[in-house]
Structures are given as C-alpha cells and as structure tokens.
Amino acid sequence: MSELNLGRFRELPPEQLSPEQRAARQRLLDGARGRVPPPYRIWLHSPGLVEHLDGLGNFLLRGASLTPRENEIAILTLARQLKCAFVMAAHARAGQRVGLEAPVIECLLDGKTPPLADPRERAVYDVATALPAGPPPEELYRRALGALGEHGVAELTGLLGYYTSVAYILNFHDVPKPDA
Numbered sequence: 347m348s349e350l351n352l353g354r355f356r357e358l359p360p361e362q363l364s365p366e367q368r369a370a371r372q373r374l375l376d377g378a379r380g381r382v383p384p385p386y387r388i389w390l391h392s393p394g395l396v397e398h399l400d401g402l403g404n405f406l407l408r409g410a411s412l413t414p415r416e417n418e419i420a421i422l423t424l425a426r427q428l429k430c431a432f433v434m435a436a437h438a439r440a441g442q443r444v445g446l447e448a449p450v451i452e453c454l455l456d457g458k459t460p461p462l463a464d465p466r467e468r469a470v471y472d473v474a475t476a477l478p479a480g481p482p483p484e485e486l487y488r489r490a491l492g493a494l495g496e497h498g499v500a501e502l503t504g505l506l507g508y509y510t511s512v513a514y515i516l517n518f519h520d521v522p523k524p525d526a
Contacts, residue, residue, distance in 0.1 A: 430513035435523035
C-alpha cells in the first residue's frame with residue numbers, strides 16, 4: 347500500500363491484514379478498479395462492506411443509465427454540500443476528463459448554480475441540491491421524472507447515497523484533498 351495521506355486513519359500494512367481483508371483488497375486490485383481507492387482502504391476493516399460497496403460503485407459508475415457528465419455533476423454537488431475536500435478535488439479532475447466545462451466545475455465547487463442547458467443535467471443538479479433537505483418540491487419531482495425517468499431517478503439517488511458513504515468515511519478520518 348502507498349504512502350497516501352489518509353488523514354487521521356492509519357493504514358495497516360498488507361502483512362497485518364486478516365485473510366478476509368487481504369482477499370477483499372485483492373478483489374479490488376483484480377477488479378474493474380485495478381487499485382484500492384482511499385475510502386476502500388479505510389473500509390477494508392469490514393471486508394463484507396468493501397465487497398458490497400465495490401459492486402454498487404462499479405455498477406453506478408460503469409453500468410447505470412446516467413452519463414459520465416451527469417455522474418460528475420451529482421458527485422460534485424453532493425461533495426460540496428458535505429464539505430468533502432478529497433471528493434471535490436478528485437471529481438473536479440474526473441469532471442474535466444468527461445467534458446464538464448471549467449465554469450461548470452467552478453460553480454459546483456463554489457456551491458453556485460452552474461450554467462447547464464441540458465434538461466437531464468439540470469435535473470441531476472437540482473435533485474442533488476434539493477434532496478439533502480428532504481423530499482423535493484412537486485415541480486422538481488415531476489421534472490426529474492420527466493427528464494430521467496424512474497430508472498434514472500433510482501440510479502441518481504443510489505449514486506448520491508453511495509457518495510454520501512464515501513464522503514462520510516473520508517470526512518470522518520479528515521482525509522485531505524489528494525495531491526495533483
């Protein structure tokens with residue numbers, strides 16, 4: 347394992363991991379990720395959690411109906427609300443890779459409404475902004491269903507829940523933003 351700054355968390359060397367932890371770590375290395383991302387390094391203390399969250403994360407980011415741009419809009423919006431420096435920095439770079447324009451990323455990181463003309467992207471942003479406060483207003487509910495469909499809304503809310511878990515574990519251990 348690398349010398350990645352995991353904040354307050356002290357990573358165990360591979361030789362100190364239990365057989366179950368080593369197996370979970372190896373599944374991550376051999377799987378779609380090909381590495382052990384920071385939240386998973388912490389979650390290795392619960393190998394079963396790693397297994398289930400990895401499957402969910404892989405589906406949401408690689409097999410769901412939301413576009414890569416929509417994923418990043420949702421993730422950046424939520425990361426800003428949860429004040430997760432690591433996720434904001436990592437996903438600002440991911441947003442650039444999937445074609446989010448610099449002004450959009452800047453707005454998302456600053457907690458400002460971004461210039462989004464696409465109705466699906468606007469719905470993703472609006473839902474990600476509204477949902478932490480409780481049920482969305484009726485107008486947003488109907489607009490999101492119209493833009494994303496039941497399938498897309500289910501996956502969007504799953505993505506927001508997954509990244510809430512990511513942000514919570516990283517914030518709990520005060521993991522700083524990654525180096526560039």
